[in-house]
Amino acid sequence: MNTQEYKKFYDEVGREIGWDFSKLKISQEGVKWDFYKEVVEACKPTDVLLDVGTGGGEALLSIADQAQLLIGIDLSAGMIETAKRNLQLADIHNVRFLEMDVNQLMFPDHFFQVISCRQSVFNAREVTRVLTNDGVFFTQQVRENDKLNLKMAFGRGQAYGTPAGTLQNQYVNELRKAGLADIQVLEYDAAEYYETSEDLIFLLKHTPIIPNFGKEERDFEILEQFIKENKTDKGIRTNSARFMIVAR
Secondary structure: OOHHHHHHHHHHHHHHHOOOOOOEEEEEEOOOOOOHHHHHOOOOOOOOOHHHHHHHHHHHHHOOOHOOOOEEEOOOOHHHHHHHHHHHHHHOOOOEEEEEEOOOOOOOOOEEEEEEEEOOOOHHHHHHHHEEEEEEEEEEEEEEOHHHHHHHHOOOOOOOOOOHHHHHHHHHHHHHHHHOEEEEEEEEEEEEEOOOOOOOOHHHHHHHOOOEEEEEEEHHHHHHHHHHHEEOOEEEEEEEEEEEEEOO
């Protein structure tokens, strides 16, 4: 997905539902970390934190009491509109949301002690520039084999056919070139169960896992067969594959 496609997709989703999937009934087995808990453990009360690709801001607002100032940025005007509405409802005063391009961060050098980026694009040079010398950068990203049985059923999907580790290696190399030498990488591939077919359809309609889901004639026929073949006592089974990079 290129920058313009990203913006169009997230503008539409941001205005309709934001990025809060909390109502989905999902269970997982084998998840090795909670991303924002990892971020919080690195925070001090006096820190300034940047959240790249903040979406509707729900995650950032949930950790607002862990730092002095938290700033969430997103390329999508729709997402930032949603985040600002969520901020107003939450009545929190140390969080700001800004529409901003990750390739041109409008902040001074060495401004943030902690930078987080969950499943969004980032620019390694810009992240390094605005990070303090003793700061830490966290990013969680989707691995190529995420939702693999779904992608195989549809014969298409996000990063489908891309060699495993491609994105991880790209980001590690970019961060090293940008000057971050202390880099740790963690991975997991967890079982994921969707309680109902409606939960799974919501996911497919509001994420780019299966591009243009519902627009191809056979999509719902394929989905019906997929649900039959992957329905278990725990729900409809797929997988959640992630990697996390912690860089200093």
